[in-house]
Amino acid sequence: MFPIVRLIKEFVVHRNAPDLPGIGTHISHHRCWPQDLDMFLEMNNGRILTILDLGRFVLAKRVGLVAAMRRNGWGLTVAGSSVMYRKRIRPLVRFRIESRAIGWDDKFFYIMQSIWIGDICAVQALFRTALTDKNGIVKPKRAFADVGFDEVPPELPMWVQNWIAAEKTRPWPPERMG
Template identity: 55%
Template sequence: MYPFLRLAKEFHVHRNAAPLPLTGMHVSRHVCWPWDLDLWMELNNGRTLTLLDLGRLPLAKRVGLIAALKAQRWGLTMAGVTVRYRRRIRMFDRFETRSRCIGWDARFIYIEQGMWRKGECANHALYRSAVTDANGIVAPARVMEAMGLDVASPPLPGWVCAWIEAEAYRPWPPMAD
């Protein structure tokens, strides 16, 4: 089940947090509960993606994206993700999630997130997100305008550009043969 109560808690905890610049870092703290575990008694890889929402959505609020989405009646969707898992997070481990927007292109906004435990990065994700309306994807330039910003994207890091390029070669639909 989606952790609605945990998400509500995050919005409550960060309700008075200072606004962030568009590429600012949002940090949230969490606990790995028994219902987050897999058969090997560690944080389930799918649950990791769900728990990353608990960092991304408050980040979106703090940078002003949620207000723009509401005003324009737009939606927000994830259009892709790549995750690197490196350290285990086990039951009752405390960890923090660091979330930030690292830039955008003509269609997508790229968000970097990591879960950190005891000073080490346990996993790292790169998300490609899209703002949507009834006609499909809303260009990030239009989103920035709705947020009252007149800014260009910072240069995307090389590893992000390489991922974008690799995704362009990925066949769609998959397994067509």
């Protein structure tokens, strides 16, 4: 179940946070609650993805995309992701999420997020996201024009470029296994 109470909390906590530039970093603070745990008494990997959603939603608000989405009837979707889990998140542990757009191309925004317990990175994720309307994908250039952001996209890090290239070799639709 989506943690709607946490989402509301995030929007309330950050309601007066200053706007961010298109590639600004949003930082949020959280705790691993009992409902987040799996049978190994650590934060469930699916819950980690859901918690990262919260960071992306508030990031989208702070860069002006949520207002643009409302004005234009756009939706927000994840079109791909890659996640590295490196440290267990145990019950009641406090952690922070850092969320930032690291670049975009003609169709997608690339969002990097990480979960930190103190100075130790527990999780790092890359998301390929897109705005959508009834006709399909809304180009980032159009979205940024709507929010008044006109900077040239930064060059994507090589590891992100490699991930994008690798994803292009992946067959779609996938082969049936049964």
